[in-house]
Amino acid sequence: MAKKSISSTTVPDTVWLGQGRHLGPEPEQDVRRNLIALKAAGVLDGFLDLDPVEAARSTALHPRDESADPGPSARRLFEARWRVADDVTVRAQLTTYDPEGRRKDGEGVAWVLAAEAERAWAEHWPSPATMFWPDSDRVAWDHDTVPGVRLRTTNHLPKDDDELRRLLRDCTRQSWYIHVVVHEAMTPDARGQQPVSDFLPPSLRHRVVEHRGTPDQAQIADFAMKRELSVRMPRGGAVVLPMAGQSPAYDAERFTVRNVFLDGSAPTELLERIKDFAALPRPLPADAEPALTRLRKGWHLLTPDEELVHAQAMVTEYANALDAMTNSRDLYREAAETAHAALAEATGDDGVPGSPALGPAKEDGSALSALTKAFGRFRGPNK
Template structure:
């Protein structure tokens, strides 16, 4: 994927945004199966699948708005609606995309997910990702668009120094997720290898990518982060990486944990730091802003009450348009009648008034044009007149070599 450009807008606190890659053979089929199962279980109120071209044309709110168009590389668009905390409605759109340029083996299908609630997002609510994707390790939907990074597991830092610095740079510039680097003071057992994200609440769990540094990588990882990001990685501790452009609210010391015990116990201090970081104002990448705008302005899955309100709104709009057309027609008729009266006065009452709307519907047949031509005749050469047959003829000017007195 191309490097993100970031707008001055910050992500709203009502939204949940994610972008990743699905490496399996049938990503859309995985989504369909999960949506059908969750609706049957009563988790979802409803869902909808659309062809992207049809979605752009049939947007009920703004049918001509470019925001309703997911773009030429879009494959499918899915919408789902569910409720949390009993009365809070969440609306979400997931769009699958072909990678930019030529598709490489193993690159997978890119997906963008935008969800928004009626009030401030609560991390204890279900993850929107698992409303569309099955929450199973057997379905490889949870890859970041950066390198080979993956959610829901640990990602060991590269051994090569250049590759390590490149991964750190890409993580803060291109990824939509929160990146946490944890250093292993000693090689952990099976319980200690459990990812930190497993302890996070559901709404935050699929927003975190966890990097792990092995015991022998303490110095090289610390040097690389100091050089590239101006942050330090404590031995046996953890640090939450900033994002670019860096927020003035980000302080490396504030988001550094000196000691993390990787023994299977809940790392409470680190979890609190991640939640605090997630609550900071976050710059909204351009693609994320478009996805959020498309969710708000290109929504299709209406409730019965919303359909009724939309129909009433359209009736009002059509009535206003009809009223404006009627007023415009009446004004035009009044102008035409006034112009014809002026024409009759200018021609000495000899001009027969025309009925409104008669004659060809073009510019030269308009009342204003007829009036202009009538006054134009009075500005012509006074020697002009009409013949006996009523046709226009020129005056008898003498020839240049003829004596006017003869």
């Protein structure tokens, strides 16, 4: 699969990004139910459910900004606003999309989520994903864009070497998430099968995808990761995979854990490595830039104060436009009056141009000279 382009910029520390696929029958209905429930519970300050075409036409903050258009394949646009740490406002947009091209059965509906806070994001804040999607295993919203990969669970590595290497390439080049590979030294019991993400802070919980290698995959997983990503897979340990365009601050040894005990207890060392990795500067995926631009320039869910500021800005804009139209009208009228005066001077009061046969024409006496002289009065860059 083609490698996705990476922006030269990094993800702002105020921003939370996510994307995936919903495999259920009614994705938008799942979002609506969750938003309504959270608004009734006082978790959300407000939300909007918008048709993407109408939303693009009536963008509140930047009505002429085409970059706020979610695109022709957009199905629905949702906005939500909530507060964290008592007074920090978070704004978020979720857009659902029809898949590009011909879709195979079971690929589901694509979605993109962008959220931004008024200050740097804190890991203990609620996950923006759970503001839109219900945090329930019964709703299959959490599939990555990489086929066969899912959040909130463990994903077993393919047995085939070529498939494994392809998976590693796709996860590190296409996915927006942090990918962690854990090797099982021995087959864990039910407690050991619990995903590592369950122990992460809320804001990181839906940014991490966990892959598991079975006891007999230690060698094949180590070989594939060494060849594709220049990282090693320790037997009974774990490694946080680098992303495409990763910051030079990434060091494979730093993000490798030699021993992970899958006994149902929190893997403290691995959790710390994941947090450290999440704190590194992240390259902004090129396909994430439109979502961030739309969030900032295509926002509709205004507070009363924002509506007042917006109304005042629109009044000022319309007043400036009216002044420009009035000035333009006055300039055209002045130019027309001057032109009529010049024409009258050149032709005489009877409107008939003077004939050069009446006598020798002086240098400034001809009709052409008079007209040129008259128009010369209002020459200049603004005439």
